[in-house]
Amino acid sequence: MGLTIKEIAKLAGVSKSTVSRVINNSEHVSDEARKKVKEVVEKTGYVPSSIAKDLKNNQTDTIGVILPRINTSTFSEAVEGMSKVLYQNGYNLLLANTRLNKEDELEYLRLLKRKRVSGILFFATEITTQHQEVLEKLNIPVIILGQDVSNLLELPSVIQDDFQAAKDIVNYLIAHGHKRIAYIGVTEDDVAVGQLRKNGYQRALAENNLEVKADYFYQGGFDFSTDSGYQGMSRIIADSERLPTAVFAVTDRLAIGAMKCLREQGYRVPDDISVVGIGDTEMSSLITPELTTIRYDQFKTGELASGLLLDLIAGQDVTVKSVMDYSIIERESVKKI
Amino acid sequence: MGLTIKEIAKLAGVSKSTVSRVINNSEHVSDEARKKVKEVVEKTGYVPSSIAKDLKNNQTDTIGVILPRINTSTFSEAVEGMSKVLYQNGYNLLLANTRLNKEDELEYLRLLKRKRVSGILFFATEITTQHQEVLEKLNIPVIILGQDVSNLLELPSVIQDDFQAAKDIVNYLIAHGHKRIAYIGVTEDDVAVGQLRKNGYQRALAENNLEVKADYFYQGGFDFSTDSGYQGMSRIIADSERLPTAVFAVTDRLAIGAMKCLREQGYRVPDDISVVGIGDTEMSSLITPELTTIRYDQFKTGELASGLLLDLIAGQDVTVKSVMDYSIIERESVKKI
DNA sequence: CCCCCTTTTGGGATCGTTCCCAAATCTATT
DNA sequence: AATAGATTTGGGAACGATCCCAAAAGGGGG
Known part of the structure; x- marks a missing residue:
């Protein structure tokens, strides 16, 4: 199928070394030979094999x-x-x-x-x-x-x-007067998202002498979908005797799922409950209300x-x-x- | 750097042919030789080069x-x-x-x-x-x-x-009683999205004896962003003396941009104006109101x-x-x- | 113990490049 | 015209695998 440098050489009436030199724009080729080889390459549509090259060059x-x-x-x-x-x-x-x-x-x-x-x-x-x-x-x-x-x-x-980002955004909620802040997260097997962001949340609360309440805390599995956020939110609504005033979701997607749940249950965001996420996906600026979040580039x-x-x-x-x-x-x- | 089959052969005290046979699980290798080779491979972490293999096999x-x-x-x-x-x-x-x-x-x-x-x-x-x-x-x-x-x-x-899909969704609008249907599209250099979907729109209108009005028609460039949809919508609002009752955007993203514009200008979707797109991106089911659209898998x-x-x-x-x-x-x- | 047949083993050509080195050709100077 | 030097050219080894084929080893039966 594929032409080889040898065949090109034969067609051009030169050696394969010369063809190689032409292909790689090396010196020491007469204009005549160069022209002839280029013609043949053009006409035949020859493209050298990088496999052979890679093998030779060992890279x-x-x-x-x-x-x-x-x-x-x-x-x-x-x-x-x-x-x-x-x-x-x-x-x-x-x-x-x-x-x-x-x-x-x-x-x-x-x-x-x-x-x-x-x-x-x-x-x-x-x-x-x-x-x-x-x-x-x-x-x-x-x-x-x-x-x-x-x-x-x-x-x-x-x-x-992730730790600092989570801490910052929770602190942002606290600075806005929130004290009852719920958490929607994922399994701790994912250390960046599941562990570090949770730690950031807990630390922010601790440093402000706020309690981490179990009924404000939802930790899902290895599921980063909006559904999981929806789940988490309805669980928190069901479990807590007094609703949180804000929700921190470890991911924008989860946050958006949570917002969907809130909307369906008749709560308004942010008037009844505030929501934040992390990640700034494209969606986040397109939903209503637009999501306050952390942007990673x-x-x-x-x-x-x-x-x-x-x-x-x-x-x-x-x-x-x-x-x-x-x-x-x-x-x-x-x-x- | 990389070990070769030859070195493995030497270490195992066999020929490279035998190593090759072990690696490829071929027959005709004594249990003893097989074991020895496997040991050496394991210990050295040898991984055969697919470059050489590809060259030999020419694929x-x-x-x-x-x-x-x-x-x-x-x-x-x-x-x-x-x-x-x-x-x-x-x-x-x-x-x-x-x-x-x-x-x-x-x-x-x-x-x-x-x-x-x-x-x-x-x-x-x-x-x-x-x-x-x-x-x-x-x-x-x-x-x-x-x-x-x-x-x-x-x-x-x-x-x-694309032609039929566009036609179908516009017909859907018509079936819902809409007669003044605006178009937000992209350059016709993109034949699938820019040309075919536009043709579908025009055909649907034509077959229902509806007029394609210039002030309901916006065709952007090679820009598939929400911004472009936003642009298109504000242009249509500005240009048309009587607002359309529905908007067909050739892309969900454009549709979402259009919805954003409508919202900001105080129009409610779908009460004041209906909007449809094509594509069913993840966003489409997460925004409010959820977007009616065409799903391609x-x-x-x-x-x-x-x-x-x-x-x-x-x-x-x-x-x-x-x-x-x-x-x-x-x-x-x-x-x- | 030898011969034949089967199984195992190793050597070497091959894939399509690159690149070194030696040979051939060209150029200029005397 | 001869020679030195520069330039151009071609041959062949090498890269690391596969696989054919021939050689070696093993195994039975007589």
């Missing part, structure tokens, strides 16, 4: 990206940022989408090694000892995203300051992580831990009381 | 996906579906994200050929004669998504019936297209044109008058 221009799913704004934004930086620098992007099967992560790591990718961008949810072993043996530059692994691994990571995160990876590949030293900044986006879902 | 297990952007639900859903099918069948996914630079498409086609991918899934916006030339010379199985190319190329395509589209591509690679005949079905999702944004 690829491919970066592997491991993530739990692509159809969510957090990840697709980040990938957009990665695309930009990687392609600008002549790299390609091999997408390893685990589709939420955590066991697949290890398999994908092996796959990427087999492919001899130049580097890996790894969105980690949870780093097990098995992960550690595999990652240590890997011998390929890796950047970890979304999870602080500095105590476990030598690998550089790019993270959100995932595009920038993707760009930064890619840049770090390229540095790492180039053999440079790299910041071990990059904490992305965030900002509170004040919109309409919080009322002063 | 890869990689599929290239070309798309204009990943951070939008249409594409990320489709890629999710592709991931599923491709990985289940032992293929990998190389992501070629043009980031809306249409000129890059041709370059990516070349890149994928260089990489000797086994097949290509190509989200086309516009097929130029240059595209045709390149695609014809490519000699790699390709499935075109989102654009009917049967008159231009021999390639199988998977498309949405992009995940399924991705699955189907991947399946077709694999058939094509396997040398089977494949449906030249697959039209995905859709359904009207009736929600809250339309009122009977």
Whole structure:
């Protein structure tokens, strides 16, 4: 099927070395030979095989990206940022989408090694000892995203300051006069979202001498859907004898689900109950009332992580831990009381 | 850096042939040799290079996906579906994200050929004669998504019936008593969204003897954002002496932008004006009022297209044109008058 | 113990490039 | 016209796997 450099050489009446030189724009080729080769390449539509090249040079221009799913704004934004930086620098992007099967992560790591990718961008949810072993043996530059692994691994990571962000937004509620603040979260198996943000919530309350009440606290499973937020909210409404005045959901999506529940049960946001989230998805500014939340710039995160990876590949030293900044986006879902 | 099969062979005291046999679970290896090799592989963390393998076998297990952007639900859903099918069948996914630079498409086609991918899934916006030339010379199985190319190329395509969908949803408005129906669209350079959906709108009106009024008609550029929908709506409000009773936006996002504009200008949806879109993004069911729209199942589209591509690679005949079905999702944004 | 048949093993060509090095050609100077 | 030097050209090894084929080892039966 595919033409080879040898056949081009024969057609052009030169050696394969000369063809190679023409293709790679090397010197030491007569104008005549160059012209002839270019003609043949043009006519035949020959495109050299990067497989052979990669084998010879013992390196690829491919970066592997491991993530739990692509159809969510957090990840697709980040990938957009990665695309930009990687392609600008002549790299390609091999997408390893685990589709939420955590066991697949290890398999994908092996796959990427087999492919001899130049580097890996790894969105980690949870780093097990098995992960550690595999990652240590890997011998390929890796950047970890979304999870602080500095105590476990030598690998550089790019993270959100989830603890501080959660604390800040809860403090924002407190500054607006709220004292009865409910929590809607997810499993603590996800350390960034499930643990750190919960800790931030608890800390903010504690520092303001507010009680963490059990009937204001809902922790779902590994479910980040609006449904789960809806669930959590109706549970809190059902369980609490006195309604909270505000709700902190660890995710915008959960917050939006909670708002839907409130609306359906006849409560007005923010007049009856204030709601905040974290994440600033596109939806958040389009719903009514617009959601007050924390914005992480995932595009920038993707760009930064890619840049770090390229540095790492180039053999440079790299910041071990990059904490992305965030900002509170004040919109309409919080009322002063 | 990377260990080779030769080194493993030496460490295990066997020949590379034997190592190869063990790795590929071939027969004709003594239990003893097998055990020894497995030990060495385990201890050293050796992973064979798929580059060398691919070169020898003259084929890869990689599929290239070309798309204009990943951070939008249409594409990320489709890629999710592709991931599923491709990985289940032992293929990998190389992501070629043009980031809306249409000129890059041709370059990516070349890149994928260089990489000797086994097949290509190509989200086309516009097929130029240059595209045709390149695609014809490519000699790699390709499935075109989102654009009917049967008159231009021999390639199988998977498309949405945009004309019929637009016609249906406009007819839905007409069936609800609407006669003054505005249009918010995009440039006709995008044939599926800009042309076909517009045609569907016009045909529906024509068949019901309704006039297409210029002051009810807004056609933006290559901009699919909510802002553009907002723009279009305010333009229509400003230009028309008598307001329309309903608005058809060619995209949910545009529809949501239009709704935002209406809300801000004090109009209630659907009491004052009804709004419909096409696409059913996640937002559409989360905003208030929930948007009545057309649902395309992009995940399924991705699955189907991947399946077709694999058939094509396997040398089977494949449906030249697959039209995905859709359904009207009736929600809250339309009122009977 | 030898011969034949089966099973296991290893050597070497091969895939399509790159790149080193030596050979061939060209250019200019005497 | 001969020679040194510069430029252009081609041959072949190498990259790391697969796989064919021939050689070696093992196993029974006579």
